Amino acid sequence: MLVALLSLALFAQPAAAWDPFADDDFDPGPYTPPDRAPFVIPEDVYLVTEVYTGNAVTTAGETTTYSTTTERDTPGTYARVIDVVGTGSGSAFDGASFNGRTNLPDGRQVAGTYYEDFVVTSGGLVSVNIVFFQDDRETRIGASSSPVPTPAPTPVPQPSARPTPVIAVVPVAPTPRPVATPEPAPEPPPPPPAPRVATAAVALARDGAALAQIDLLRGRSVHLWPRAFLDGIPARVRTWRLVSGTADVVSRRDGGAAESCDVMWLTLPPVGTVWTLRFEVTSDEIPGRTLTATIGVAVRSPALGE
Amino acid sequence: MRSDGGSAAVTVIVLLPLLLVVTTGVLQLGALRVLASRVATAADLATLAAVDDQDEAELVRSGGFRLAPDATAVARRFFALNLATLADELATSPDAAAADADVAAFPNVPALDPLTGWRYERPTVRIAAAVPVRTPAFGTLLLPRTTVVNVRAASAAR
Numbered sequence: 001m002l003v004a005l006l007s008l009a010l011f012a013q014p015a016a017a018w019d020p021f022a023d024d025d026f027d028p029g030p031y032t033p034p035d036r037a038p039f040v041i042p043e044d045v046y047l048v049t050e051v052y053t054g055n056a057v058t059t060a061g062e063t064t065t066y067s068t069t070t071e072r073d074t075p076g077t078y079a080r081v082i083d084v085v086g087t088g089s090g091s092a093f094d095g096a097s098f099n100g101r102t103n104l105p106d107g108r109q110v111a112g113t114y115y116e117d118f119v120v121t122s123g124g125l126v127s128v129n130i131v132f133f134q135d136d137r138e139t140r141i142g143a144s145s146s147p148v149p150t151p152a153p154t155p156v157p158q159p160s161a162r163p164t165p166v167i168a169v170v171p172v173a174p175t176p177r178p179v180a181t182p183e184p185a186p187e188p189p190p191p192p193p194a195p196r197v198a199t200a201a202v203a204l205a206r207d208g209a210a211l212a213q214i215d216l217l218r219g220r221s222v223h224l225w226p227r228a229f230l231d232g233i234p235a236r237v238r239t240w241r242l243v244s245g246t247a248d249v250v251s252r253r254d255g256g257a258a259e260s261c262d263v264m265w266l267t268l269p270p271v272g273t274v275w276t277l278r279f280e281v282t283s284d285e286i287p288g289r290t291l292t293a294t295i296g297v298a299v300r301s302p303a304l305g306e
Numbered sequence: 307m308r309s310d311g312g313s314a315a316v317t318v319i320v321l322l323p324l325l326l327v328v329t330t331g332v333l334q335l336g337a338l339r340v341l342a343s344r345v346a347t348a349a350d351l352a353t354l355a356a357v358d359d360q361d362e363a364e365l366v367r368s369g370g371f372r373l374a375p376d377a378t379a380v381a382r383r384f385f386a387l388n389l390a391t392l393a394d395e396l397a398t399s400p401d402a403a404a405a406d407a408d409v410a411a412f413p414n415v416p417a418l419d420p421l422t423g424w425r426y427e428r429p430t431v432r433i434a435a436a437v438p439v440r441t442p443a444f445g446t447l448l449l450p451r452t453t454v455v456n457v458r459a460a461s462a463a464r
Binding site: 203205209212216220271300301302305 | 350357368430461463
C-alpha cells in the first residue's frame with residue numbers, strides 16, 4: 001500500500017485536454033469594424049415640405065384670426081411637434097422660438113404649435129431652431145372682447161407614408177433662407193370704445209365738487225345739489241328725489257336742475273353718528289337710467305374744551 | 307360779688323374790628339369768586355360764539371369743518387359784549403378788557419397751545435384774559451382796590 005502511494009506521487013503528471021485545432025495555423029485577418037446601422041428617421045419627425053414665411057392677422061367683422069403663412073418647399077430638413085398650446089396657456093418653449101408668440105389685445109398669448117427643426121448630419125438629427133405656428137381667433141362681443149374658445153391646434157399628418165406637416169426650417173448653411181423673417185403683423189383692430197360711466201353725487205353748490213361727507217354745524221342750513229356725471233363730465237340734471245335719510249328741516253324732497261335741497265339739523269346725533277341722505281338723479285344725457293347719489297352728514301356743535 | 311360787664315365790653319371793643327375785618331374779607335372774597343366765575347363764563351361764551359360758525363368756502367369745497375376766517379374777531383367782540391353786563395364791577399371798560407385779551411384760533415390740528423400747553427384735536431378758539439375787577443372792600447382793609455382775574459377758555463366744534 002505504501003509502495004503504491006509513493007509510486008503515484010513520483011510518476012504523477014498533469015492531465016491535458018485534447019485540442020482539435022492545436023495543429024491548425026488559424027489567422028483571423030485584420031479587424032474590420034461592423035457596418036454602421038442604417039439611420040432611421042424617428043416616427044415623430046417629419047420631412048419638411050412647407051416652410052414658415054410669417055404671421056398673419058386678419059379681421060373679418062367681429063372676428064380676428066391669427067394664422068401662419070407658409071410657402072411650398074422641401075429643403076430636406078425635418079421637424080417635429082414639441083408642444084401644442086391653447087389660448088393664454090404657457091409653454092416651456094415660450095421665448096425659445098425665433099419668431100416669438102403673439103399676444104391677444106387682452107394680453108393673453110395666442111394658441112398654436114411649437115415645432116423643432118432638424119438637419120440630418122453624419123451624427124444623426126441636429127436641432128437647428130424652434131418655430132411657433134400661431135392658430136387662433138378672437139371674436140368681440142359688444143364692448144368686451146374674448147377669444148372664442150378654440151381647441152388647441154393639432155398637427156395633422158399628411159396621409160402619405162411620411163407625414164409632412166407645415167413647419168419651418170432654418171438651414172444650417174451659412175446663407176440662411178429668409179424663411180425666418182416674419183412679415184410685419186397688421187395693426188391689431190382698434191379697441192372698442194370704453195363703456196361710458198355714469199355716476200351721481202351731491203355737492204354744496206350748483207357746480208360744486210362732489211362730496212361724500214360734510215361736517216355741518218347744528219342749526220346751519222346747507223344747500224344740497226344732486227349732480228350727475230358722464231365719464232366724469234358733469235351732465236345736466238333733469239330731476240332728483242330724496243329717497244332716504246332725513247333732516248330736521250328739509251326744503252323739498254324732489255326737484256329739478258334749478259332747485260336745491262336745503263336741509264338743516266337742529267338736534268345733535270349720538271357721538272359718531274353720520275346721517276346719510278340718498279338721492280335718485282336722472283339726466284337727459286343718461287337716458288333710461290336713474291343714478292344714486294349719497295352724502296353723509298356729521299352734525300357738529302360747539303363745545304367747551306376739556 | 308364782682309360784675310364782669312366791663313370785661314365783656316373790653317372784649318367786644320377789642321374783637322369787633324377783627325370781626326369786621328374778617329367778615330369784610332370773606333364777603334369780598336366771595337364776591338370776587340362770583341365775579342371771576344362770571345368773567346370766565348363771558349370768555350367761554352365768546353369762544354363758543356366764535357366756533358359756532360364755519361368757513362363757507364371750505365364747506366363747499368371739501369365738506370370739512372374749518373373755523374370762520376373772522377373767528378378771533380368774533381371771539382373778541384363777544385367777549386366784550388359779555389363783559390358789558392359786568393361793566394360796573396370791572397376796573398376797566400369791557401372793550402379794553404377784550405382788546406387786551408389774548409385771543410387765538412387754531413385751525414390746523416392737532417395743535418399745541420404755546421400759552422396754555424393745551425393740545426387741541428379739533429379746530430379751536432381760545433381766549434386768555436387778565437380782567438381787572440373792583441374789590442372795594444379790600445380797599446377798606448388797606449388792600450388793593452383792584453384785583454386781576456385771569457381766565458382761560460377754549461371751544462371747538464364736536
